[in-house]
Amino acid sequence: MTSFSNNGARTSDSDRRLIILTEGHTEPVTGKTATCVVRYRPEQVVALLDSTQAGRTTQELLSVGGDIPIVASLDDAPLANALMLGIAPSGGRIPPAWRKIILTAINRGMDVISGLHDFLCNDPEFANAAALKGVHLIDVRKNNERDVASRLNIREECLRVHTVGQDCSVGKMLVALELSNAMKARDISSKFVATGQTGIMVEGDGCPIDCVVSDFLSGAIEKQILEHQHHDVLFIEGQGSISHPRYSAVTLGLLHGCLPQAMILCYEVGRKAVYGMDYMPLKSLVELREVYETMANLMVPSRVIGVAMNSRKVSAEEAEKERERVRQELGLPVCDVIRHGPEDLLDPIQAMLPQTVAS
Structure with missing residues (x-):
């Protein structure tokens, strides 16, 4: 994590030592922000703060992080110099019970980092306390995107791969990150394009698509494509689901804005509703x-080339039984990028690259 560029601040965090607040929510779904920062930036995490789970470790509750401790209060993590809000709840609201903890952190001179829709900087109590202490309130979702899509100067030689979902919170961000990292390991220039709060916190840049005014959503992701298309492959993090009654609008705007030539369909094993x-x-x-391919092909030739299964609950x-079932049903490569590794999905992606790159 090097900067959060979309909230107007360029914040160097090479010395940042985080305590991540997950009070009452230290589990992989609502606590996915904490989980992913611990997975990909463990060197920055001092502890998680959850008084209901104090004394345990992140490995026990989140299956990542080794012996990073879960503590009961700020007093138990004296090395931390920043508080990160580690949840991604529906609606993006700050839990009222967290206000006291946030104010305590500010009064101790700690920066506070939030990816929620409730902006810290718009809260008079938080803003006044931060001004008095000279600390930063970093709202990752805050943005001033005002460009519409133009469809100009798109470099077709840059392969755009988009993770799309059967539902929200099935692992679209994690899949895109793992594929990007694995492609780099093959010595192919790759970039993860973050489109949500957690991805931005991990990658250090990106655009909070679900907090962009709808007219400018496709333009905002197009700006990210143009900025990074010097890479051979872009892995664009998906949001929501085209069939989700609450989030389909952001899903479609993102799909049309990023113009993917290939898609990875993500789902969680066992989820029914x-x-x-x-x-x-x-x-x-x-x-x-069929729906994703139809919608994507309105803009650019595109197809689903693989399936990423989230099998954490089985x-x-x-x-393995589910993997084979979906292979037979869809005729596509299928894997859990954590349990099985990402190779089965990487091969068809690499096969789409120009020969000079793929070899």
Whole structure:
């Protein structure tokens, strides 16, 4: 993490030592911001703050981070110099019970980093306290995007791969990150394009697509494409799902703005209903592949070339059975990029690159 460029601040964080606030939410879904920062930036994390889980480790509760401790209060993490809000709840609101902890951190001279829709800098109590202490309130989602898409100067030799989902919170960001990192390991120039708060916190740049005025959404992601298309491959983080009643608008705007030539369809094994709406059954992978390809092809020739399964809730044996079932159903390579590694998805992506790059 080197900077958060979309909130107007260029923040060097080479010396940042984080305590990540997850009070009452130290689990992989609501706490996905904490989980991913611990996974990809563990050297910056001193501890997680959750009084309900104090004494345990992140490895126990999040399956990442080794012996990074979970503590009960700021007093238990004296080396921390910044507080990060580590949750990504529906609606993006700051839990009222967290206000006291945030104010305590500010009064101790700690920067506070948030990716929520409730902006710290717009809260008079937080802003006044921060001004008195000379600390920074960093709102990762804050942006001033005002450009519409133009579809000009797009370099077709740069392969754009977009992770799309059966639902929200199925691992689209993680898949894009893992594929980008693995492509770099093959000595191919690759860039992860972050489109949400957690991805921006991990990568250090990007655009918070779900907080951009709708007219400018496609233009905002197009700006990211233009900025980074000197790479051979861009892996663009997906948001929401085309079939989610709450988030389909941002999904479609992002899809049309990033103009992917290839898509990876992501889903969680065992999930039956829309996240946050248990009364609504999920659309099938077969149906969603057709819808994503139809929508993408309105703008550029595109197809789903692989499936990323999130199998964290099932055994290895169950995951293998599910993997084979989806392979047969869709006729595509399928893997869990954490459990199986990303190679099965990398090969068809690399095959789409110009021969001079792929070899």
